Amino acid sequence: MSSSVDAHETARPAGDATQDDPLLIIVMGVSGCGKSTLGANLAAALSLPFLDADDLHPPSNVQKMSDGIPLTDADRAPWLVRVRDEAARAVETDAHGVVIACSALKEAYRAVLRGERIAVAEAPDEDEAAILRTAREAHPDAHPAAGAAGVPDEKHPAEHALRTYFVHPHGPRDVLLARMSHRKEHFMKASMLDSQLATLEDPTTTGEQNVVPVSIEHSPEEQRDSALEQLRQLAAIP
Numbered sequence: 539m540s541s542s543v544d545a546h547e548t549a550r551p552a553g554d555a556t557q558d559d560p561l562l563i564i565v566m567g568v569s570g571c572g573k574s575t576l577g578a579n580l581a582a583a584l585s586l587p588f589l590d591a592d593d594l595h596p597p598s599n600v601q602k603m604s605d606g607i608p609l610t611d612a613d614r615a616p617w618l619v620r621v622r623d624e625a626a627r628a629v630e631t632d633a634h635g636v637v638i639a640c641s642a643l644k645e646a647y648r649a650v651l652r653g654e655r656i657a658v659a660e661a662p663d664e665d666e667a668a669i670l671r672t673a674r675e676a677h678p679d680a681h682p683a684a685g686a687a688g689v690p691d692e693k694h695p696a697e698h699a700l701r702t703y704f705v706h707p708h709g710p711r712d713v714l715l716a717r718m719s720h721r722k723e724h725f726m727k728a729s730m731l732d733s734q735l736a737t738l739e740d741p742t743t744t745g746e747q748n749v750v751p752v753s754i755e756h757s758p759e760e761q762r763d764s765a766l767e768q769l770r771q772l773a774a775i776p
């Protein structure tokens with residue numbers, strides 16, 4: 539998706555954050571791409587706490603996915619707000635930052651996770667407007683400048699500015715399918731992979747900044763080292 543929202547918003551590389559603000563590294567991507575593995579490895583390498591956004595889904599979302607039903611924007615919107623809130627909470631106890639594994643499949647979802655300010659009126663379609671409205675309703679006081687009907691004209695899921703980066707393990711469908719098929723206990727069955735891939739908006743094609751792609755065909759150690767090197771090049775880490 540290329541939208542009118544990102545034109546001016548992505549000029550600000552990491553939301554409202556400055557170099558002094560805590561770091562938020564989100565390892566994103568479709569089910570089975572290795573988010574949890576890489577996220578935990580990055581957190582260990584950077585001595586940061588690690589959270590898995592799968593643990594923050596409401597039971598109804600997990601039930602849906604277990605039943606083989608893909609989540610909708612409406613299912614994901616409150617969850618995304620919660621993930622951003624938990625990131626803000628985590629940096630209250632560790633001021634350096636936090637690493638989170640979170641699918642973050644669409645550009646609009648990543649905007650919520652970045653805490654970007656996007657006017658609902660600027661959302662390119664009704665689905666995105668609904669996501670932004672949900673985020674705003676969760677934080678009605680974050681931006682008191684009121685828009686129509688008393689709803690603040692900007693959303694900000696959390697008070698904290700976080701330097702937000704997206705690390706994206708990506709690669710061929712057959713590799714993803716093989717990895718998902720090997721996991722017998724996981725609630726997400728391999729049959730869900732195609733809907734995940736259909737929903738994914740690759741952040742390297744949307745004009746988004748602070749995106750770190752890594753190959754799912756590399757070992758966990760190679761992925762970690764590649765991500766750290768790219769984060770260094772982006773001045774995210776020393």
Ligand SMILES: Nc1ncnc2c1ncn2[C@@H]1O[C@H](COP(=O)(O)OP(=O)(O)OP(=O)(O)O)[C@@H](O)[C@H]1O
Nearest residue numbers: 568569570571572573574575717726754756757758
């Ligand atoms: N670089 C890698 N090389 C080989 N196998 C890997 C690699 N990274 C992860 N795996 C394996 O692939 C499977 C999926 O990994 P992981 O659980 O980290 O993915 P995920 O994106 O967090 O999945 P989900 O979101 O569906 O829970 C696991 O069995 C894991 O051990």
Ligand SMILES: O=C(O)[C@H](O)[C@@H](O)[C@H](O)[C@H](O)CO
Nearest residue numbers: 568569570592609641642726
């Ligand atoms: O946005 C989504 O559809 C979900 O977050 C999924 O991606 C799964 O929770 C996760 O990948 C576990 O398999």
